[in-house]
Amino acid sequence: MKKILLDDMILTKELPTSAGSKMLDGYMSPFNAAVVERLTEAGYEIAGKAPVGEFAIDLSGETNFEGKTVSSEDCATVMLDVNGSPRRIAAQNGLVYIKPTYGIVSRFGTVAVACSGECVGVMAKSASECKEVLSVLVGNDERDGTMHADGVCKSALGIKKVKKVALLDMGVKSAELDLARSELEANGIEVASVDAGVIESANAAWNILMCAELCNNVSRFDGIKYGYRAKNYKNLDELYTNSRTEAFGELVKTAILYGSDVLSSNNYMSKYDKAMRVRRVIVEAFTEIFKEYDAVMLPACSKTSYTASDDVFVENKYTAPASVTGLPAVVAGGVQLVGKAFSDGALLDVSAILTKEGK
Amino acid sequence: MRYETVIGLEVHIEMATQSKIFCSCSAKFGGEQNDHVCPACCGMPGMLPVVNKKVVDLGMTAGMMLNCHINRVTTFDKKSYYYPDLPCSYQTTQWFSPVAVNGTVTIETSKGKKDIRIKQIHMEEDAGKLVHDEWTNTTLVDFNRTSVPLIEIVSQPDLSSAEEVVAYLERLRSLLRFAKVSECRMEQGSMRCDVNLSVRPEGSDKLGVRTEMKNMNSISAIERAIAYETARHIDALENGTEELVQETRRWDDIKGKSFAMRNKETAGDYRYFPDPNVMPIVIDDEWFAKIKGTLPEFPEVKKARYIGELGLSDYDATLLTESRALCDCFESAYAECGQAKEAANWLLSDVLNILNKKQMTPDQLTLDGKTLGKLIKLVTDGKVSRPNAKKILAEMFESEIDPAKYAEEQGYIVSSDTGAIEATVREIVIADERSVTDYKSGKEKALMAIFGKCMKALKGNCDPQTLRQMIIDVINSI
Ligand SMILES: [Zn+2]
Numbered sequence: 001m002k003k004i005l006l007d008d009m010i011l012t013k014e015l016p017t018s019a020g021s022k023m024l025d026g027y028m029s030p031f032n033a034a035v036v037e038r039l040t041e042a043g044y045e046i047a048g049k050a051p052v053g054e055f056a057i058d059l060s061g062e063t064n065f066e067g068k069t070v071s072s073e074d075c076a077t078v079m080l081d082v083n084g085s086p087r088r089i090a091a092q093n094g095l096v097y098i099k100p101t102y103g104i105v106s107r108f109g110t111v112a113v114a115c116s117g118e119c120v121g122v123m124a125k126s127a128s129e130c131k132e133v134l135s136v137l138v139g140n141d142e143r144d145g146t147m148h149a150d151g152v153c154k155s156a157l158g159i160k161k162v163k164k165v166a167l168l169d170m171g172v173k174s175a176e177l178d179l180a181r182s183e184l185e186a187n188g189i190e191v192a193s194v195d196a197g198v199i200e201s202a203n204a205a206w207n208i209l210m211c212a213e214l215c216n217n218v219s220r221f222d223g224i225k226y227g228y229r230a231k232n233y234k235n236l237d238e239l240y241t242n243s244r245t246e247a248f249g250e251l252v253k254t255a256i257l258y259g260s261d262v263l264s265s266n267n268y269m270s271k272y273d274k275a276m277r278v279r280r281v282i283v284e285a286f287t288e289i290f291k292e293y294d295a296v297m298l299p300a301c302s303k304t305s306y307t308a309s310d311d312v313f314v315e316n317k318y319t320a321p322a323s324v325t326g327l328p329a330v331v332a333g334g335v336q337l338v339g340k341a342f343s344d345g346a347l348l349d350v351s352a353i354l355t356k357e358g359k
Numbered sequence: 360m361r362y363e364t365v366i367g368l369e370v371h372i373e374m375a376t377q378s379k380i381f382c383s384c385s386a387k388f389g390g391e392q393n394d395h396v397c398p399a400c401c402g403m404p405g406m407l408p409v410v411n412k413k414v415v416d417l418g419m420t421a422g423m424m425l426n427c428h429i430n431r432v433t434t435f436d437k438k439s440y441y442y443p444d445l446p447c448s449y450q451t452t453q454w455f456s457p458v459a460v461n462g463t464v465t466i467e468t469s470k471g472k473k474d475i476r477i478k479q480i481h482m483e484e485d486a487g488k489l490v491h492d493e494w495t496n497t498t499l500v501d502f503n504r505t506s507v508p509l510i511e512i513v514s515q516p517d518l519s520s521a522e523e524v525v526a527y528l529e530r531l532r533s534l535l536r537f538a539k540v541s542e543c544r545m546e547q548g549s550m551r552c553d554v555n556l557s558v559r560p561e562g563s564d565k566l567g568v569r570t571e572m573k574n575m576n577s578i579s580a581i582e583r584a585i586a587y588e589t590a591r592h593i594d595a596l597e598n599g600t601e602e603l604v605q606e607t608r609r610w611d612d613i614k615g616k617s618f619a620m621r622n623k624e625t626a627g628d629y630r631y632f633p634d635p636n637v638m639p640i641v642i643d644d645e646w647f648a649k650i651k652g653t654l655p656e657f658p659e660v661k662k663a664r665y666i667g668e669l670g671l672s673d674y675d676a677t678l679l680t681e682s683r684a685l686c687d688c689f690e691s692a693y694a695e696c697g698q699a700k701e702a703a704n705w706l707l708s709d710v711l712n713i714l715n716k717k718q719m720t721p722d723q724l725t726l727d728g729k730t731l732g733k734l735i736k737l738v739t740d741g742k743v744s745r746p747n748a749k750k751i752l753a754e755m756f757e758s759e760i761d762p763a764k765y766a767e768e769q770g771y772i773v774s775s776d777t778g779a780i781e782a783t784v785r786e787i788v789i790a791d792e793r794s795v796t797d798y799k800s801g802k803e804k805a806l807m808a809i810f811g812k813c814m815k816a817l818k819g820n821c822d823p824q825t826l827r828q829m830i831i832d833v834i835n836s837i
Contacts, residue, residue, distance in 0.1 A: 011405040019404070029405060030398055109405040116635035145409050145637055212632060216437055219448035220402045224500070240441055263439075263630035272632060 002075075003047040004039055004133065009056050009080035010120070011109045012036055012046065019111040020052040022065040023221045023228045023247040033109025034141045035078055035120050042136040047075060054249045055113045056082040057214065059312045060089045063251050076124035076133050082113045083210055083312065084300075084319025086123055090331040091176075091300035096355060097123045098130050098348060101341045102326030104153040105134075106141035112217045114210040115146075117323040127332055127351040131157070134344065152342065156328070160346035162339065166194040166293040170318065174299055176334035180354050181297075183333070187353050191297070198285045199321050201278055206320035207313050208262045208275035215259025218252065251312070283325050290340050295347060296321075300336040361561040362596070364589045366524055366554060367516035370531060371509050372541045373485065373549040374417045380484045380508035381408035381451065388547050392490070392501040400506035402446030407636050410435070414508040415458065415640055417540045418482045419650045421510050422459025424534045425477050429647065433458045435482075435637040438629045443500050444487040452483035452511075454631040456639075464514075464534070466526040475527055476515040485509050510540070516555065516566070521585040525578055528552065537655050537683045542722060551576040554584065558592035567592065568603040572610045572617060584610040588617055661686055669699035678707055682721035688728040695732020698739060705735055709752055717756070730755060734762040747771040747819045773820045780821060781829060787812050788833050795834055806830065 011017045011029035018024045036046065051068035053061040061070050070089055079086040081099040090097035099121040110120060122133045135157055140150035147153065165184055167177070181191050223229040223243025230242030248256070262271035289296060299318050303310075321338060322329035328344045330337045333354030339347040379386050382399035399406040415433070422429050436454040462477035487505040491498050512531065518524050532543040532550065543550040552575050557567035570588065575581045588608075594600045608617040656664070658680045665676040679685050685706055692702040710731070714724060734751055737743040743751065743766050751762050751771065766772055774780060787809060788795060797805035809830055814821065 017404075024404070027404070030403070031405070033405060108407055111404045112407070112636075115407075143409060144407050146407075146635070213635060216439055216449055216630070216632070219439060219441070220404075220446065222441060222443075222448055224443045225401065225446060226403070236443070260630065263632055264628050265630075268630075268632070 001043060001045040004044040004075055005047050005050045005077040006033075006036065007050045007056070007077060007079040007086075008052045009082070009111045009113075010035060010049075010078060011111065012049070015046070015049055017049070017111065018065070020054045020056065020061075020064045021221075021247065021249070021252070023218075023244075024111070025065065025228065027227060029109070031109060034106035034143065035137050036109065038136055038139070039078070039133075044136070050077050050079070052079075053085060054252050055111065055214065055218065056080055056085055057113060057210070057255060057312065058083075058085060058251055059306050059310060059315055060085055060092065062306070063249050065249065076122055076129050078133065078137070079121055079123050080107075080110050080118055081121050081323070082118045084316055084323060086121060087319050087329065087331045087336060088301045088315070090123055091334050091336070092304055094334070095123055095125060096127050096130050096330065096332045096348075096351060097121060098134060098331075098344060099322060099329045100134060100138070100344050101156050101328040103146050103148045104139075104156050104342070104344070105137045106139075106144045106147060108141055108143040114213045114323075115217070116209060116213060117206065117326065119326075126357050127330070127348045127355055128357055130330075131345065131348045134348070138344075156342040157345040158342075160294075160340075160343050162189065162294040162337075162343070162346050162350040164190045164192070164293045164295075165337070165350075166289050166296045167191055168196050168199065168296050168298040169193055170196050170200070170298055172299050172302060174334075177297070177299060180333050180335045183353055183356075184297075184350070189350065189353075192293075194289060194293070194296070196298075198278075198281055200317075202282050202320040202324045203313075203317040205275040205278035205282065206316060206324040207258075208271055209279065209324065211255040211259035212263050212272055213259070214252070215256045215263065218248075218256065221247070223247075279324050282321065286321075286325055286327060286338075294343070295337045295339045295350065298336050298338065300331045300334070360597070362558050362589075362593050363561045364519055364585070364592075365516045365557045365559060365566060366518040366520075366585065368512075368514045368518065368524065368527065368555070369553040370512045370514075370528070371551050371553075372421075372512065372531075372535060372543060374414060374482075374508040374510060375539060375541050376411060376413045376417065376508055378411055378413075379506040380411050380414050380482070381506055382406075384506070386507045388549070390503055392499075393503060395503045396505070400446070401502045402448075408435075408451060408634070410637055410640065411508065414482055415642075416650055417508075418458040418480065418510055419642065419647070420538045420654065421512070421535060421540045422462065422480050423651060423654055424538045424540070425459070425462040425464055425480065425512070425531075427459035427462030427477060427480060429459050429642060430456050431642045431647070432456060432639050433642065434639045435634045436631050437634050438631055440627050440629060442486070443498070444489050444502075444505070446487065446502060446505060450484060450486065451634055451637070453481035455633060457481035464527060464530055466523060466530050468520075468522050468526045473517075473523065475517045475523075478513040478515050480510055480512050483509050483511060516557075521582040524554070524581060524585060528578060528581070533658055533681075536722060537658055539683060545576050545578065548576055552581070554581060554588075556585065556588050556592070558589060558596065567596075569605055570603070570617075571607045573607055573620075575610060577612070580610065580612040583612065583615060584617060587615060591617070655683060655686075665699070665703075669693070671699055671703050675700075675703045675707060679703060682724070684724040685721045688724055688726055688731060691728030692732035692735060693728075695729045696735040696739070698735060701735050701739060702732065705731060705752075709749060713753065713756055726755060730760075730762060737762055737766060741822060742766070742773055743771050744773055744819050744821060744823070770818055771820060773822065774817070777829075780817065780826075781833070783816050784813050784826075784829050784833050787816060788830065788837065795837075798834060809834075 010033045013032050016026050051064050053063040086097045099119050105120045122130045124130045138153045228247035233239040328339050330347045330351045332351035385395045434456045437449045438452050439449045457479045459480040463474045485504045485507040487502040554572045557569040559567040595603050607620045610617050662676045662680040665671045738748045794805040794808050
């Protein structure tokens with residue numbers, strides 16, 4: 001039996017799901033996520049849960065409430081990409097991760113954080129292994145109303161080819177990018193530099209949308225029904241306040257406050273609504289690039305490891321373009337390739353060049 | 360100075376769907392606490408909303424019944440606030456693009472007809488219920504009503520008296536029950552309303568300070584609350600008894616007073632935003648036409664037709680058109696038997712009697728009108744006597760029967776053999792000498808004794824008028 005790991009954002013009936021938060025410490029879901037059903041049916045054995053940062057919004061798992069970090073087990077891991085963290089982990093650890101096209105893998109049974117952008121993807125040692133697992137995950141699920149029709153979902157693994165890659169100039173010089181460029185060119189793929197333009201703003205828009213949705217989604221964790229409840233409270237207000245104060249970490253609290261602010265009636269138009277409009281502009285910018293190119297290459301992160309002073313809201317600059325647009329993104333060989341919608345298979349195929357698979 | 364009252368209503372109506380708005384749990388009223396609950400409607404992590412199409416059907420129907428413009432792209436949005444009866448701490452509602460906008464409802468009061476403008480109709484989910492347990496001094500939550508689909512009908516401030524408010528609510532109830540959007544039963548909470556009220560000098564075009572009374576669920580309480588609140592406002596304006604502030608108030612029907620609510624939750628910022636998990640719903644021409652095609656005739660149009668075309672009395676037509684179920688049954692019974700007055704009589708006397716005994720409302724009638732029409736035909740064709748037909752009708756409420764076949768089986772078919780009937784009558788008359796003598800000496804009652812015996816012997820299979828005449832003829836012949 002093939003073994004597979006699930007990150008702790010994916011709900012399982014047999015194992016607790018904490019979403020990396022004290023709020024859900026020991027939470028047992030009464031049902032399995034759709035991807036768990038699919039994996040089990042395909043003969044995979046769930047080997048366990050991989051820890052995540054609190055609600056998977058941090059840089060690379062550093063905010064896990066128990067201080068657990070991602071272990072490198074010897075099998076593929078299915079991970080919810082909420083805020084780019086799996087892509088950064090893959091880039092810094094020489095792994096491959098695919099965040100598939102939005103709406104081709106069911107989000108039913110994943111802890112909801114930033115619903116308009118988060119996707120269930122696969123981390124593995126090679127692009128071909130990612131593709132193998134992804135092929136099990138894709139397909140319509142009527143319990144997720146944002147999904148594409150089954151045929152459309154499956155077409156993402158069909159025969160497409162990446163022949164021309166745009167190297168997005170984000171003002172970062174890296175050895176990985178240079179190496180990736182020469183590897184691709186050596187394999188007959190054309191690479192040309194392209195100005196990032198409005199795509200630079202993806203981060204600002206995404207941070208607003210992500211925090212707004214997080215603020216709303218985690219509001220259900222109020223100490224009333226399940227999850228953490230404060231020991232001491234004198235009334236309902238204190239029950240809410242104390243439970244949430246004690247159970248949420250600093251980063252999540254920051255996101256809640258920011259999200260609450262951008263949704264307030266005073267700021268809705270100038271912040272949230274504007275971010276939605278910027279989202280559409282960025283989709284158009286990618287469409288424009290894709291008239292000439294099949295994929296866009298950019299870094300997945302700014303450095304090879306993080307310190308306490310690094311800020312996820314800044315670092316999102318590299319992962320936000322794919323999160324905000326719902327386009328597929330593959331991290332391999334330390335770089336990120338963002339492709340046209342439903343070109344997930346082709347992106348993984350071209351990524352195999354970067355990981356030197358089959359050589 | 361003379362004052363006028365300005366009232367706008369927000370009416371919440373539970374839709375008559377089988378299941379809840381975003382999950383397949385039953386939306387039925389009642390049940391044990393937390394019986395109609397699943398991971399989705401109690402807000403467990405991992406569940407995503409899947410819109411119940413029937414809810415959109417009924418939202419469109421309500422919009423069309425109230426002459427609204429239907430938004431062809433309608434969206435669901437999230438409204439955030441914390442309260443233990445709200446499992447996700449947000450309510451899914453329609454804020455940016457409600458299903459229907461800009462309608463009118465025509466009401467009739469002692470002052471004549473008046474159009475009340477509808478601002479919008481939006482679909483949303485209901486919240487749960489808090490139950491306080493005195494014994495353990497704890498508050499528990501019942502999520503049965505959570506995510507039951509509602510429509511909220513928001514009127515413009517066009518109402519100016521309790522009489523108009525009552526007429527408006529009754530008109531809404533009649534239209535929405537007719538269109539089968541809801542049973543609109545205030546006593547079960549399937550219709551409740553928020554009353555926004557202000558007072559201003561007559562003729563002024565500036566609105567006064569507005570107060571809102573939430574969750575009113577009885578017509579008479581609404582009337583009392585409007586009278587009280589109007590007087591309170593005028594008193595404040597005239598005599599400066601208090602300073603009016605824009606606020607939410609609670610009506611205490613027992614004390615007959617309204618009280619300011621100190622609930623912080625009512626003053627919050629709801630932080631509305633589009634629900635990213637529910638794709639915008641696009642109502643195409645086909646869907647629009649399908650719903651348009653299911654709209655019923657308005658009750659008053661039906662009533663006029665029943666009187667004008669079918670010759671029913673005003674009284675009968677009024678009674679029938681109070682319930683869509685009665686109308687449907689009447690119309691198919693009429694189509695079958697071709698006799699409108701007979702069909703109306705059967706429904707308004709015998710059928711309503713049976714419903715009464717079963718403690719059911721006319722709207723709960725499920726009797727097949729075609730079957731009723733067949734039964735009526737058997738009676739008017741003289742094949743089954745009226746008393747026997749009533750027995751058949753009673754059976755029709757218990758099981759699915761074909762009246763003609765059932766009459767045959769039970770021996771309820773009127774004998775067409777008058778010779779045989781006459782022989783039976785003759786036998787009974789001859790045997791009952793005393794009654795014959797009494798009748799002949801002028802005691803009319805004696806005839807009833809003979810009549811009863813004959814009816815019994817004939818198992819009721821005889822037209823009473825014919826039988827009576829036959830008995831008299833036989834007595835006179837001997
Ligand atoms: Zn449910």
